[in-house]
Amino acid sequence: MQTNDSTVRLQNISKKFGSVVAVEDFDIFIEPGQFVTLLGPSGCGKSTTLRILGGFIEPTEGEVFLGDDKVTKIPPNRRNVNMVFQDYALFPHMTVSENIAFGLEMKGQNKAQIKKRIDELLEFMQLDGFGDRKPDELSGGQRQRVALARALAPDPKVLLLDEPLGALDAKLRKQVQIELKTIQQQTGKTFVFVTHDQEEALTMSDRILVMNEGRLEQDGSPKDLYYHPETTFVAGFIGETNMLSCSVKKIDDDYVVLDWQGNELRGVCRSGTAKEGQDVSAAIRPESISCSAKKPGNKGVMKAKIIHRVFKGSFTSLSLEVDGVKDCILNATLAGALAEQLGDEEVWISLDPDYLSVLLR
Amino acid sequence: MTRNTRLLMSMIFWAFIIYLFLPLIMMVMMGFKDSEFIGFPIRSWTFKWYQVAINDMEVLGIFAYSMTIAISTTILSLIIGTWAAMALGPTKFRGKFILFALACLPAVIPGIISAISLRIYAQSLDITPGMWAIILGHTVHNVPFVTLVGIARLNSQPESHIDAALDLGADNVIAFMRITLPFLVPSLIGAGIFCMLTSFDDFVRSFFLGGYEPTLPVYIFSQLRTGMSPEINAISAIILLITAALGLSAERLMRRNKKKV
Known part of the structure; x- marks a missing residue:
């Protein structure tokens, strides 16, 4: 296993909330530049796993590695990963540009650098001209792109996405799935995506990790999972x-x-x-x-x-x-x-x- | 509902409105009476009492004193109230309910009881009756309102906002200053106006905790005893206008930010 800055390793992760086991002995290695999806029904532990990666939850057991660094106890503000939240979590009192700038300001970049990066991202996300709008003046799809731009702005090693398409209507969702995959390929970043929607997972992923009741059921490419399920759960859940x-x-x-x-x-x-x-x-x-x-x-x-x-x-x-x-x-x-x-x-x-x-x- | 009952209902409503506003209307009318004495009949009308009121240096001084107290109270209440709201906000902890009840208590304790106990307390702390004692008293009374409004607003803030700020590299202090505080501002403006009005209007606490210098309500009360001139009505009418405008705009502010989260 070759490690570099943007590899992710979850080593025998377990998380218990009181007596409830959310994640049990989860062990994965993610290669850089992959689009990896955590797929499973609600309550299967996929979001908990993602939040452990983001630093919002500390695992009960096991270690988290980003590259060669052990980050298990490092809080989210000092981890080089960023998250796109389910409800986008755009700051309502800030404009689109100010939202995107937030992470850059926290990194201590100067005004000129920040301005350049914002312009770059607005163009990349096809949001030119929307920089001065407030989030509530945008459509759902636009908000989703702002959230993505904001998370990409500080140039994270790994991007975490927590069901970011759930709020979009079915037609737009299909379009955004393809956009998201394209953005992942263009940026070459590692994306870890969480969803309960099997179609979404099949469309976008290089690799899917199917979870059920806190455990990893199967790990494989979309085709593997579809044609060669290894458990009755996977066979029944996908397609x-x-x-x-x-x-x-x-x-x-x-x-x-x-x-x-x-x-x-x-x-x-x-x-x-x-x-x-x-x-x-x-x-x-x-x-x-x-x-x-x-x-x-x-x-x-x-x-x-x-x-x-x-x-x-x-x-x-x-x-x-x-x-x-x-x-x-x-x-x-x-x-x-x-x-x-x-x-x-x-x-x-x-x-x-x-x-x-x-x-x- | 038949036509008759509907008519009856609206008549009762309007009777209530008249009952509510008649005293106010009479008070305002007396301010325009061209005579030294308050009371009917009004034979001739004048604006002179308003002129007297605005040029009365004593009244202006008392007004400024009341305003100083109101503004200081508001600032203190906002700071302490916001702090308490953050402590009692969305996070859960053991004994939260008891702390919450304690924080709300000063708002529901009868004014006279709180005034007497504050007077004794201030004395035992060697705070002389006067401006600081009044500010202390008003602040104790107002903090719960700021706390309650603040908690309500905080509960409507998605948790993910703070998570996002942390995720993007902010620490807790920056997240509070740049994300939570701006989110609270509309509610805090409303609560602030409310604090100013209650402090400005308060009689019991100001009376018990005050020194020789009266606040406006205390002054008006003392004038009442020594025989009141229509100047008081003019002053009251001006205050009525200002407070109504402030109160209504505060109410609007709070309602608007309830709709738009």
Whole structure:
């Protein structure tokens, strides 16, 4: 692990509030220039983790490192990280320029330097001409950009973002997601972003840390998390998924062979070693189920009945009842044209073994 | 509501308004009476009492004395009250409620009781009755109002404002001076005007704690006993006008910053 000024390391962090455990044994290393997202439902400890990084909360156990410096007990005003707050926390009595200048003044920069930096940031954030406005004269999106400019102004090593898009409407949020990613790439800074919105996380992140009940569930790229979830929580939390109750039949060279109520399935187990006879869950995305009208030649095909079909424009969503399987309706999505070729009732399906995740229980 | 009850309701309301304002109207009218004595009938009208009032050096001196007390009281109350509000603000601690109750107590203690106890207290501290004793008394009475207004305002300040200031490199003192204090200012202006008015208007504490030099209310009271001329009405009318204007603008200020956080 190469450290430089803008690497972040949380070493076995735990935080207890009284008897409530907010974060438990959290251990991560963040490389410089990455867009890292802490993703999880509310109360999963993601905001606490971010505030530990910012210096607002001291961990009960463990150490925080910025580069090679141990900063566990350093207060926020002496840490070289800045935060964009959920409600932006713009100072209402100051203009946009004064807000941006605040951090620079605290650093003791002179007037000319400050003026130059403000102009630079206003231009960078497409806020030219808004310098003399007060925060309450700005739209939500503009306020969000001012908050970002203010946090970037002192040139922090790491930028922390605490659900900064939550207050924006859905359409604007999509646009800001792309803007934010662009800004991160242009500045080359390490961004640590907190959100409960899985779509937001998938859109922007280089790396996602999924948290649940204070623990790290899975750490990986958006694609890893989506296609290869390692726990039932991750499989259920991100995107839509089919969850099948199976038992392990045998382990062959490449795949784990599963028995799903008499049907044979193959999948990959990444979270540990599956043992023969063990009860497991198998997760597969709706788009990893292929359907065809005629019986294909390959192995592992199952016959199913279409019990529901919903046309959604670019794709069609099918509800399938597999022969011999009780209490489980599979959800499959097909690109528009493919769905049209299917008959009304009978269909042959196969589950792509590379995208079938075997999850230990 | 039927038409009749609505009519009855509005009649009661207007009767109340008249009952409220009639004494004031009479007082103001007497100030324009061209006679040495207060009372009906008024045969001729004049502005001369106003002229007498503005040129009365004794009254002007007493007015200045009252103003000095009011302004000093206000400054002291604002400083102590803001400090108390910060201590009793959003942060939670054991025994906060008891401290809060203690801080509010001076505002609800009957004036006469507080006046007597302050008089005894001042004497035991060797503070001679007079300006400083009155300022002390008024400040004790006014601090709770500043504290209450301050706490209300502080509770509406998002915690993240202070976090943001710290995050950007400010220490606690700078965060207070540059973020919290400006946030409090509209409320403090309102509370300050309120302090000035209560201090200016106070009779009981000023009477008990005062020395030979009377404050304006005490002076007016003494004139009442020695036989009052319409000059007093003129003075009262001027004070009425100023205080009403100040009071209304304070009320507006406080209401506006409630809407706009």
